[in-house]
Amino acid sequence: QRYCFxxxxxxxxxxxxxxxxITRHATKQMPAMKPIIAEKFLAYVQ
Structure with a gap:
């Protein structure tokens, strides 16, 4: 809600x-995190 502006x-x-x-620093440790974080961030903002 805070970021709606x-x-x-x-x-x-x-x-x-x-x-x-994330891709640069964490691809080897957690390759599946990138799309998950993007989805959650966009869902939170919208």
């Missing part, structure tokens, strides 16, 4: 950057 493009860019960071 953030434009969708900013949210999507943030998710992309988060995915890149």
């Amino acid at each position: 953030i434009p969708q493009t900013i949210v999507e860019n943030a998710v992309k950057q988060c995915n890149v960071c």
Whole structure:
């Protein structure tokens, strides 16, 4: 609810950057986390 004022493009860019960071640093440890985090973040924002 707090983030409803953030434009969708900013949210999507943030998710992309988060995915890149997760992919770089945690691909070997937890490869399945990237899409899960993106889904939960988008669902929470929307």
